[in-house]
Amino acid sequence: MNVKAKIEKEVRQILNRPLILNRRFLDDEQLIRAEQVAVLEEIFNANVRDREIREISAHFAPVLRDDHPVHLALWGKTGTGKTLTTIYFLNLLAEMCRERGIAMRHVQLNLSTPQPCFRALNDLACLLNACKRYRKGISLEELMGRIEGVLANYRGYLILFVDEVDNVRRDQDTFLAFLIRRLPQRIPAKLILIFASNRLNWMEHLDPRVQSFLKLNELIFDPYDAVDLQRILNIRVEKALRSDAVSTGVIEKIAALSSRDHGDARKAVALLARSASLAEKAGSAITLQTVDDAAQQIEQDKYTTMIRTAPRQLQAALAAAINASRAKKGATASTGEVYEAYQRFCRRVGLRSLAGRAFGDLLAELDMYAFLHARVQSRGRYGRTREIQLDLPDQLIAKIHDTILLNFDTAK
DNA sequence: TGTCCACAGGAAATACGGGGGT
């Protein structure tokens, strides 16, 4: 049988027993906003994030009475639903305001990646249709002016949701001082700011003058517990998978694993997705064993993706450690040996090798990320050195090694 | 008991690179 026929057969087999009916519901990135909201609605209906929703509602209730609530800060780790809950609520609030004829606008400024004050302000200006996107050539002052300009005649509520505030680098104070002190004084709108952050102490190193000016309520999003996660997962299973795809106890297991490790809903759904695709490949339902396998795969993927995106020197150091450790057949290698392996590796792939001192720091870093163990050991007359030992499954080490080599090959 | 190995790891010097101002 030739390759093409094999592939066709394989594909047909998978199509014949689709376990995953709607893959998109296993990956939030692929859902359009309306679908996200629909999923969310079901989650909230299942009483998940009930306390948070109630508190946000209480905070914003004055809007409907034409009062002016203070600002709001949301704390919580990633995947605890800060963003989605807020967006969902704001949409709802907008609707209620429309029904009552209250002027209300809301804008979400998403700072998902670290960026300077300029970019953040520029993004905000774009969202408000104040100007186009600039790379530079326009002063911060000018940008602020434009923003104030478009808002000059708007007298209703303006709710500004700044997601992941701590991503504003460098002159964070300038950015916040503008939002907190200057903007409210210069525009007639009733400005309400919502800050979301995953660092509890975010505000502590902030210009005290801005801090003292900032009056706000705080709301903490706790990590999801196992019960919440079960509800969330069940909704996904219903939407994405064939009804008999999941054996008993699987959802409970995924929820238990996830709540124990992180309480992050997105990661829990990712584990479900991985389990589903494994099961589909095997042509069976998702079993407890499948979940274990999927969890292990995800765990291993963490290592390979981390090393793939790591600086090249770090990759070279790890490759050297692997080579040296293989040469020693299981016994621990010393710093000097690994350093020699490292220099050989660098010569082979044409990378400038670092001095010994810097290389030592690389090893320390690899140790921190748990790619290897390096403990300082004195061998008496034979000096002091770190004993370097790889403590990952052989198969994973091989995978990491391949990844690094591939990285160096394709780079040229 | 003293010596000395083979590094660890701190401090200071220096190179690099990007951004901002003129």
Added chain:
DNA sequence: ACCCCCGTATTTCCTGTGGACA
């Protein structure tokens, strides 16, 4: 286009160290 400044990466230099060995 040019320079300056500053934060970061890397190098250079240095002192310290536990224990095997004589």
